[in-house]
Amino acid sequence: MITVQDLHKSFGDNEVLKGIHCEVEEKEVVCVIGPSGSGKSTFLRCLNLLEDITSGDVIVDGYNLKDKATDINMIRTEVGMVFQQFNLFPHKTVIENVMLAPRKVRKISADEARKRGEALLEKVGLAEKANQYPSQLSGGQQQRVAIARALAMEPKLMLFDEPTSALDPELVGEVLEVMKQLAKEGMTMVVVTHEMGFAREVADRVFFMDEGIIMEENTPEMIFTNPASERTKNFLNKVL
Amino acid sequence: MFDFGQVIDFLPQLRTGLYYTLLISVVGLLAGFVLGAIFGLGRISKNKFFFVIASIYVEVVRGTPVLVQAIWIFFALPIITQYNMDSITAGIVVIAINSGAYIAEIVRGAVDSIDKGQMEAGRSLGLNKHQTMRYIIWPQAFKRMIPPLGNQFIISIKDTSLLSVILVPELMFQGRYIASNHFNAVEIYTTVALFYLVINFSLSLLLRYIERRLNY
Numbered sequence: 388m389i390t391v392q393d394l395h396k397s398f399g400d401n402e403v404l405k406g407i408h409c410e411v412e413e414k415e416v417v418c419v420i421g422p423s424g425s426g427k428s429t430f431l432r433c434l435n436l437l438e439d440i441t442s443g444d445v446i447v448d449g450y451n452l453k454d455k456a457t458d459i460n461m462i463r464t465e466v467g468m469v470f471q472q473f474n475l476f477p478h479k480t481v482i483e484n485v486m487l488a489p490r491k492v493r494k495i496s497a498d499e500a501r502k503r504g505e506a507l508l509e510k511v512g513l514a515e516k517a518n519q520y521p522s523q524l525s526g527g528q529q530q531r532v533a534i535a536r537a538l539a540m541e542p543k544l545m546l547f548d549e550p551t552s553a554l555d556p557e558l559v560g561e562v563l564e565v566m567k568q569l570a571k572e573g574m575t576m577v578v579v580t581h582e583m584g585f586a587r588e589v590a591d592r593v594f595f596m597d598e599g600i601i602m603e604e605n606t607p608e609m610i611f612t613n614p615a616s617e618r619t620k621n622f623l624n625k626v627l
Numbered sequence: 628m629f630d631f632g633q634v635i636d637f638l639p640q641l642r643t644g645l646y647y648t649l650l651i652s653v654v655g656l657l658a659g660f661v662l663g664a665i666f667g668l669g670r671i672s673k674n675k676f677f678f679v680i681a682s683i684y685v686e687v688v689r690g691t692p693v694l695v696q697a698i699w700i701f702f703a704l705p706i707i708t709q710y711n712m713d714s715i716t717a718g719i720v721v722i723a724i725n726s727g728a729y730i731a732e733i734v735r736g737a738v739d740s741i742d743k744g745q746m747e748a749g750r751s752l753g754l755n756k757h758q759t760m761r762y763i764i765w766p767q768a769f770k771r772m773i774p775p776l777g778n779q780f781i782i783s784i785k786d787t788s789l790l791s792v793i794l795v796p797e798l799m800f801q802g803r804y805i806a807s808n809h810f811n812a813v814e815i816y817t818t819v820a821l822f823y824l825v826i827n828f829s830l831s832l833l834l835r836y837i838e839r840r841l842n843y
Contacts, residue, residue: 464753
């Protein structure tokens with residue numbers, strides 16, 4: 388589903404990604420952990436070209452993102468993204484948030500989009516909030532709407548950029564629950580997270596990133612119980 | 628001493644003046660809004676050429692008095708272009724160009740103030756840049772534009788009174804004409820002032836209503 392080869396990314400003189408190699412298989416759940424400033428979010432944002440790539444190759448669903456012939460808008464319809472700050476559209480109701488992209492990009496009818504949107508809100512447990520505005524919801528509810536909004540495009544792959552970091556602790560669980568459900572249904576997911584419990588329980592593989600590279604990748608059991616690198620060990624000691 | 632009753636005799640002229648004041652304000656500000664939207668986007672454009680053109684426009688207009696602009700467009704421009712504009716057209720052009728520059732800054736500020744995450748969320752869903760601007764950024768930016776736009780509309784409506792110097796038969800022009808012929812400055816200029824006050828206060832109320840309607 389994703390192949391990344393020697394990905395570099397610089398902001399001016401500051402090289403943030405220093406040669407990333409990785410593969411993500413279909414239906415796989417990968418959690419990306421690591422200290423802040425290690426390039427986790429930048430790496431994730433390169434996977435749908437929210438950051439342009441300085442050098443290297445990123446191949447998503449068979450399309451090389453660097454290829455000029457690749458239609459990035461088409462790729463993005465296949466790649467859902469969930470942000471730390473939710474980024475719901477505040478001037479639209481919950482159901483309108485979910486319906487917008489299917490209507491305007493996929494060009495499906497309003498009825499169809501509404502039906503699909505209502506089913507997705509049901510799925511994230513927010514059917515009764517359909518006609519409210521984002522500002523009337525709690526953070527956890529907003530993030531669940533953001534997940535439903537991304538799912539409305541029926542993506543093949545979902546990216547999560549620290550989806551619970553902006554939430555009050557008591558609201559983290561409801562969002563992780565929705566993500567767990569999604570993983571169970573076989574969605575391919577790349578999740579940048581500080582939730583080690585989630586990574587341990589749900590991930591098929593964990594990437595530990597530091598200083599702009601993937602230092603270590605392994606199954607959660609191996610990473611959490613028997614980390615190979617000293618840096619991974621240090622990091623886990625601090626966060627666990 | 629003062630005879631406000633006589634104002635009734637001059638209402639036809641004042642009504643003509645009011646008509647031109649409103650005509651120039653409405654048409655000038657509509658055109659100004661279009662100019663403002665275009666050049667406002669120019670001021671946030673990554674296209675260097677568009678950015679420079681927009682910046683020059685804004686700086687030239689902001690850096691010169693509207694009275695000078697009016698006189699230049701009516702008296703100087705025809706000499707350069709060999710094309711004579713009637714005073715009403717010239718008046719509309721002055722208001723459009725002048726308000727356009729200020730509105731460009733209002734548009735730039737409002738669009739800039741929308742969180743970057745909104746554009747990213749739109750793009751990540753597969754909407755192209757144009758669609759994201761149209762469905763997500765603009766509606767939010769527009770709401771933030773309303774108070775400063777209202778301010779600018781009111782300033783521009785008052786600026787139309789300066790167009791009397793280029794012989795636009797608007798409210799102030801009519802007032803001056805009447806007062807100098809009938810020696811009733813107090814009655815006429817007070818009435819003229821009231822006309823402007825009523826226009827602008829109505830506009831204020833309308834904008835407040837629109838802003839409330841757009842609440843979310």
